[in-house]
Amino acid sequence: MVQSVQQVVAGVPSLRGVIVTAMPDCLLIDSWMRDNENWASEDVAAYFGDLIRANREGLKALHAWSAEMEVTIESTDMLLVLREISTDFVVGFIFERATPLGMVRLHVRRSMGILAEMLPKVQPEQRPRALRVADFLARYAPDPHTALQRAALRSGIPLELLKSPEKLSPEQLEIFERSVQDILGLETLSL
Amino acid sequence: MTELNLGTHRTFIPEQELMFLADEPVVYHCHHFNLFLDQTIDDGLGAAEGTLLRTEAAAEFSYRLLKNLCERTNADTPPERLQLARELFRQLGHGTLEINADADGGQVIGTHLHYGFAWQEKYGKKVKRHYPADAFAAGFSSAAVEIAFGLPQGSLTAKEEQCFALKDKNCVFSLKRRVPPVLDGAPVDAQSTLAVVGPPENGIGEDVIQPIAQGLKEFTAGVAGDERGLVQAFGVFVTMQLTGYYNRVSYDAVRRIEAKAPHSVGVLEELLRESGHVCVFNTFGGILLSPEWEGLVGPLTDDPLDILKWSIAIGRALGMGRWVIAEFEADRRFVVRTSSSYESAYYRTRYGLADRPVEYLFQGAALAMAQLAHRVKFTEKPALTPEYYQSLFKGGVPWQAEQTRSIVCGDTFSEIVVTRK
Numbered sequence: 248m249v250q251s252v253q254q255v256v257a258g259v260p261s262l263r264g265v266i267v268t269a270m271p272d273c274l275l276i277d278s279w280m281r282d283n284e285n286w287a288s289e290d291v292a293a294y295f296g297d298l299i300r301a302n303r304e305g306l307k308a309l310h311a312w313s314a315e316m317e318v319t320i321e322s323t324d325m326l327l328v329l330r331e332i333s334t335d336f337v338v339g340f341i342f343e344r345a346t347p348l349g350m351v352r353l354h355v356r357r358s359m360g361i362l363a364e365m366l367p368k369v370q371p372e373q374r375p376r377a378l379r380v381a382d383f384l385a386r387y388a389p390d391p392h393t394a395l396q397r398a399a400l401r402s403g404i405p406l407e408l409l410k411s412p413e414k415l416s417p418e419q420l421e422i423f424e425r426s427v428q429d430i431l432g433l434e435t436l437s438l
Numbered sequence: 439m440t441e442l443n444l445g446t447h448r449t450f451i452p453e454q455e456l457m458f459l460a461d462e463p464v465v466y467h468c469h470h471f472n473l474f475l476d477q478t479i480d481d482g483l484g485a486a487e488g489t490l491l492r493t494e495a496a497a498e499f500s501y502r503l504l505k506n507l508c509e510r511t512n513a514d515t516p517p518e519r520l521q522l523a524r525e526l527f528r529q530l531g532h533g534t535l536e537i538n539a540d541a542d543g544g545q546v547i548g549t550h551l552h553y554g555f556a557w558q559e560k561y562g563k564k565v566k567r568h569y570p571a572d573a574f575a576a577g578f579s580s581a582a583v584e585i586a587f588g589l590p591q592g593s594l595t596a597k598e599e600q601c602f603a604l605k606d607k608n609c610v611f612s613l614k615r616r617v618p619p620v621l622d623g624a625p626v627d628a629q630s631t632l633a634v635v636g637p638p639e640n641g642i643g644e645d646v647i648q649p650i651a652q653g654l655k656e657f658t659a660g661v662a663g664d665e666r667g668l669v670q671a672f673g674v675f676v677t678m679q680l681t682g683y684y685n686r687v688s689y690d691a692v693r694r695i696e697a698k699a700p701h702s703v704g705v706l707e708e709l710l711r712e713s714g715h716v717c718v719f720n721t722f723g724g725i726l727l728s729p730e731w732e733g734l735v736g737p738l739t740d741d742p743l744d745i746l747k748w749s750i751a752i753g754r755a756l757g758m759g760r761w762v763i764a765e766f767e768a769d770r771r772f773v774v775r776t777s778s779s780y781e782s783a784y785y786r787t788r789y790g791l792a793d794r795p796v797e798y799l800f801q802g803a804a805l806a807m808a809q810l811a812h813r814v815k816f817t818e819k820p821a822l823t824p825e826y827y828q829s830l831f832k833g834g835v836p837w838q839a840e841q842t843r844s845i846v847c848g849d850t851f852s853e854i855v856v857t858r859k
Binding site: 275389391431432 | 475478564565566567568699704705706708831
């Protein structure tokens with residue numbers, strides 16, 4: 248029985264890595280990468296989730312959304328395909344840039360079928376909004392190592408309390424969220 | 439009127455490594471420091487109050503500098519004084535100003551202004567800014583027009599109406615007359631500074647540090663803004679900046695937060711230290727990795743003590759004080775002292791003694807030097823990118839810094855002890 252992403256993609260040619268992100272919280276569930284790759288899956292997983300979410304909203308605005316959507320990104324040195332499994336998971340396949348697109352799609356389709364069987368059926372349970380706001384800040388703030396301190400200074404909420412954001416009162420959450428919006432220069436947070 | 443040449447008006451207090459331009463204390467700082475410090479002030483006070491404080495601080499200290507320079511260069515008429523102000527602004531690395539104003543006010547157009555331009559370069563692709571960035575240029579502009587037309591200090595207000603950081607083509611400032619406020623801050627100059635420095639000390643490696651610092655001082659004497667009015671070198675944008683600006687915005691912000699949100703003082707101080715950390719890591723690291731450094735000093739090594747000696751020399755040459763290495767144990771402990779700093783000179787002159795050390799730049803700098811010395815493989819010539827900088831904080835910083843002695847608390851020197859966690 249297949250039990251890991253590594254087993255699913257074993258032998259797929261030109262594949263550099265696979266990252267599985269659980270939605271809606273954009274948390275890393277499983278990953279595999281070639282030995283010589285130097286990225287950290289934890290650093291990437293949340294952005295893949297955000298990408299799919301933004302893509303979904305964009306397509307809905309165009310009245311063109313479908314559950315079968317796929318995001319393909321061709322960068323200088325990699326070819327990236329993002330697909331959803333139901334609304335619970337986002338899978339990112341990272342191929343060598345020169346891989347023929349037909350071969351990429353073939354392997355993605357085959358792997359997605361196995362992953363859909365393998366990954367658990369989950370009851371989506373969103374984490375508290377305050378946690379998601381804090382994660383969003385950490386992902387998108389300039390100079391992220393200082394982001395929480397900046398939010399504390401802007402909001403007047405003690406830093407120690409912001410380190411456990413699930414303990415914020417509704418009023419504090421509102422102030423915290425506004426400070427995050429200000430730091431990121433956003434009208435709303437796409438959580 | 440004689441032509442302006444910053445090098446001829448730049449002096450150091452002997453053996454204290456504090457720099458003055460026409461008797462006003464100045465220091466070289468990079469855009470990382472400038473942007474982070476301004477941002478911290480605005481985070482603490484809010485955009486409106488932060489911008490106002492920064493504008494007023496810029497106006498206060500620019501006025502004094504311009505007044506002194508006009509006297510020294512015999513700039514007597516309004517056109518001569520405005521020309522001097524434009525040229526000074528450019529040579530300091532702050533950008534280019536076109537001043538269309540008289541004693542009643544007017545308009546100033548800025549291009550390539552250090553703050554807005556560097557903000558756009560560093561953060562523009564990542565976040566959207568909602569308010570102007572160039573309070574320093576605003577304050578400088580109002581002071582320039584006041585000096586040109588013989589107005590009392592504070593007779594003009596300046597407001598940035600358009601800003602490059604907001605994606606406007608240029609920066610545009612409006613100047614308006616007002617009744618000048620009463621200004622009661624004690625002047626901070628070479629004389630007042632001399633009263634609050636300790637006896638200069640020597641530390642480990644002076645035979646290396648002193649000649650390098652001297653060579654760097656000679657090198658920087660000729661540094662001035664390019665045709666844009668920017669100094670772009672060592673991977674950063676550099677300014678010669680009035681330390682009164684940095685000090686007033688920092689200490690006024692701390693005092694205001696102490697009064698209205700005392701529980702936030704700690705986090706404000708943490709961010710002020712980070713201003714120093716990001717500055718020293720990027721600027722000192724950039725200088726060390728530059729071809730100019732290799733030409734001046736020779737090839738780099740990965741010996742932490744070498745890196746520390748060189749960093750101390752850079753700090754002295756930039757006008758940050760007479761930093762010395764008091765103790766060093768590789769990978770365990772680094773103690774840095776100074777008998778002088780632009781922070782303590784200002785604080786003691788304006789406020790007297792403090793109840794705790796408040797030399798935030800020095801605190802952040804000490805930690806950054808330990809990180810440069812122990813965590814950067816200089817012989818591999820790494821690119822000091824934002825990503826590289828962020829990687830220092832993953833998994834926690836393995837060093838901690840504690841200020842154990844402080845001139846602002848009455849000691850004859852300030853001391854930071856940096857230890858391995």
